[in-house]
Amino acid sequence: MLISVYIPFVVTTVLTVLAPRMARRLTPRPAAWALACAALVTAAGWAGSLALLAFTGIAQIPQVAAEGHWSAAAVRAQDPVYVTVAVAGALVLAVGVGNLSVAAFRQVRQIVRFRKECAELPGDTELSVLDDDAPLAFALPGAPGRIVVSRGMLRRLGNEERAALLAHERAHLRGRHYLFLGLWQLTAALNPLLRPLAKAGAFALERWADEEAAVRVGDRAVVARAVGRAALASAGAGSPGVLAATGGEVPQRVRALLAPPPARRSLPFAAGALLLAVCCASLANAASDSDELVDSAKRVRCAELLGATAAQPTAAPRPASAFHCGPHHGEHRS
Amino acid sequence: MNGPKREEPAGSGRRARGALESDVLAALWAADGPLTARQVMERLPGELAYTTVLTILSRLHDKAMLVRQREGRGYAYAPVRDEASHTARRMRSVLEEGSDREAVLARFVSELSAQDEELLQQLLSGHDVGDVGDAGGERFDGGR
Numbered sequence: 001m002l003i004s005v006y007i008p009f010v011v012t013t014v015l016t017v018l019a020p021r022m023a024r025r026l027t028p029r030p031a032a033w034a035l036a037c038a039a040l041v042t043a044a045g046w047a048g049s050l051a052l053l054a055f056t057g058i059a060q061i062p063q064v065a066a067e068g069h070w071s072a073a074a075v076r077a078q079d080p081v082y083v084t085v086a087v088a089g090a091l092v093l094a095v096g097v098g099n100l101s102v103a104a105f106r107q108v109r110q111i112v113r114f115r116k117e118c119a120e121l122p123g124d125t126e127l128s129v130l131d132d133d134a135p136l137a138f139a140l141p142g143a144p145g146r147i148v149v150s151r152g153m154l155r156r157l158g159n160e161e162r163a164a165l166l167a168h169e170r171a172h173l174r175g176r177h178y179l180f181l182g183l184w185q186l187t188a189a190l191n192p193l194l195r196p197l198a199k200a201g202a203f204a205l206e207r208w209a210d211e212e213a214a215v216r217v218g219d220r221a222v223v224a225r226a227v228g229r230a231a232l233a234s235a236g237a238g239s240p241g242v243l244a245a246t247g248g249e250v251p252q253r254v255r256a257l258l259a260p261p262p263a264r265r266s267l268p269f270a271a272g273a274l275l276l277a278v279c280c281a282s283l284a285n286a287a288s289d290s291d292e293l294v295d296s297a298k299r300v301r302c303a304e305l306l307g308a309t310a311a312q313p314t315a316a317p318r319p320a321s322a323f324h325c326g327p328h329h330g331e332h333r334s
Numbered sequence: 335m336n337g338p339k340r341e342e343p344a345g346s347g348r349r350a351r352g353a354l355e356s357d358v359l360a361a362l363w364a365a366d367g368p369l370t371a372r373q374v375m376e377r378l379p380g381e382l383a384y385t386t387v388l389t390i391l392s393r394l395h396d397k398a399m400l401v402r403q404r405e406g407r408g409y410a411y412a413p414v415r416d417e418a419s420h421t422a423r424r425m426r427s428v429l430e431e432g433s434d435r436e437a438v439l440a441r442f443v444s445e446l447s448a449q450d451e452e453l454l455q456q457l458l459s460g461h462d463v464g465d466v467g468d469a470g471g472e473r474f475d476g477g478r
Contacts, residue, residue, distance in 0.1 A: 117425050122416065123399045127356035129363045131415055132422030137442035147356065150422060153442075154364040162360050163379040165442060170353065206444075217379065228458045231443035235451050249444050251453045258457065 004289065005052050005081075007282035008045030011275050015042055016193050020200030022268045024252070027261075028207035029175075034272055035201040036180050039194055043187035045279040050093035052283075052290050057086020059294065070297035071304060078293055096190040103189035107182055114140055118148065127166065129154065135233040139169045141178035156233045161226035164217045168226070171212035177205045203249055210253055211261065224257035351390075354382075358390045359399065359413065368403060368410035 015038050023031040056079050058064055065072035118140055121128040127147045130136060136150035147169040154162060172178070184198035210227065214220045231250040256262070361377040362369060369377070375387045391411050394400045402409040446454065 114425070117421055120421050122414065123397055125355050125359060125394070125397070125399065126352040127359050129359060129413065130422035130425065131417050132426075134422075134426065136422070136426065148425070149360070151363050154360050157364070159361070159377045160379055162364060163357060166353070166356055166360060168442060225458060227443060228454050231446050232451065232454060232458075234443055235446040250446055251450050251457060254454060254457050258460075 004282040005049050005286035007286075008042065008049040008279045011279040011282075012042040012046055012191065012193055015272070015275060016196050019272065020196045022272075023200045023204050025262065026268060027264055028204045028211055030269065032177075032180055032201060032204040032208050034269055035197055035204060036183055038272060038276060039184050039187040039197050039201065041276045041279055042197075043190050043194060045283050046191045046193075047093060047096065048283045049286065050089045050096075052286050053081055053086050053089030054093060055086075055290060056081045056293070057083050057090065059297075060086075065297070065301075068294070068298075069301055070294055071301040072297075074297040074300035075293060078296065099189040100186055103186055107185065111141060115142065118146055121146075121148075126170075135230060137165060137169065137230065139172035139177070141173075141176075145173040145178075147173070153230060153233070157226055157229060160217060160219070160222045161229060164213050164223040164226035165230065167213035167216040168209045168223070170216075171209035172205070175205075175208065175212075177209070180205055203252075206249070206253055207256060210257055214257060214261075220257045220261075224254045227257065228254045354386070354390055355394060358387065359394065362400065362411060362413045365412075368405070368412040370405055370408055370410050374411070 019035060019038055023035055026034075056075070059068070059070070059075045060072050060079065060083065062072045065075065118128060121130070126144070127149065128140075130148060130150040132150040133152040134150055135153040135156055136148070137153050138148055140146045140148050147166060149165065149169070153165070157165060180201060184194075184201045188194045188198040210223055213226075214223045217223060227250060357378050358374055361374050365373075365377070371384060371388045371391055374391065375382055375384055378387070391400065391402075391409075395402055395411065399414055400411045401414055402411045404410075
């Protein structure tokens with residue numbers, strides 16, 4: 001408990017620094033999956049550790065101890081977690097869960113609004129064209145989902161590039177990339193440290209769709225040109241001010257497409273998997289330690305009660321609270 | 335794992351047919367005026383049968399997504415325009431109001447900084463020379 005409860009924080013920090021850098025050099029599809037696993041596991045580890053820290057603080061409150069039939073003094077004596085740390089953990093967790101709810105609500109609202117807009121578009125085809133001169137292209141999530149492209153975008157691309165654009169968006173829909181995006185955004189809402197992971201993940205999805213489009217079209221350079229032209233067109237017509245933060249992604253995609261496909265590597269994935277396994281194991285360890293702590297505090301409470309009844313002259317058969325005594329979960333503390 | 339490199343033959347399942355519809359629709363929207371089936375065929379990637387294109391065009395016409403006019407012995411098709419609708423503008427405003435961190439949609443391209451724009455021009459100009467059609471593998475040596 002002393003160390004293991006903090007290990008998920010360390011793993012989160014290490015992954016959030018290293019994983020985005022590694023992911024850019026790996027084959028995008030497995031990289032996206034790895035980033036999704038990393039986000040899910042570290043978010044769970046983060047929340048779990050915070051919850052355990054918060055719990056050890058709450059367990060020291062006398063009323064809670066009385067309700068759970070354990071000795072608050074024993075918890076306080078054995079517990080290596082400071083109350084301030086426990087309170088901070090509880091606060092961070094509460095804020096994180098609050099942010100998560102807000103993010104989830106906004107995501108759902110955004111998708112609902114888009115679906116409503118798209119329901120007004122004519123036809124039931126996979127492709128839905130907006131009669132608008134501004135260049136615009138995206139994949140609308142759903143089953144089966146729709147590709148939404150503006151007339152302006154289509155007119156700026158050549159015949160082959162148009163096919164590349166459609167193949168790219170189709171890859172987003174077929175791969176259910178919106179689920180990945182949603183997962184990353186929710187985990188980043190819970191734990192802001194995971195934001196770089198979410199950003200790297202979004203980039204990996206674009207690369208994944210680019211690579212799939214390149215296979216479909218049969219020519220990497222065509223996809224590179226499609227991405228480049230679309231971006232340049234959007235830059236001319238786009239709205240200034242909102243952006244700037246995402247800079248650098250499009251040139252990276254184009255450069256990656258002009259280079260040969262990235263080589264398959266397994267070592268970074270193995271290292272990441274190991275880190276996640278360590279995260280899970282230490283959380284489990286901390287949880288079982290915390291469980292043991294409560295058990296031992298319960299035994300202390302029992303001993304106190306038994307001591308108190310033994311000291312009384314009129315020896316009652318057995319106090320009711322002694323019913324809760326004895327080893328729990330078959331565990332013993334040496 | 336990844337399917338055929340070129341377009342799947344027509345009729346190889348629902349998805350392929352939907353994809354062909356998209357290709358045809360995209361070609362018509364990108365064009366300056368109405369196109370005949372043969373002109374559409376020329377603008378589609380891969381080898382598609384003329385009859386396949388005709389079938390798709392007439393199906394899209396049946397769905398009221400295309401208008402057609404007589405041209406020679408056949409028809410020339412154009413997309414049904416929707417200029418009066420404000421869907422596009424509203425869609426764009428929904429896109430822009432969500433911040434980057436909240437966006438649930440994968441957009442084809444993210445925004446460019448001035449630097450990116452320059453870099454991109456350079457990258458593309460190095461590969462734009464020659465014909466668009468068949469860029470061979472030997473072009474891929476300068477990336478690193």
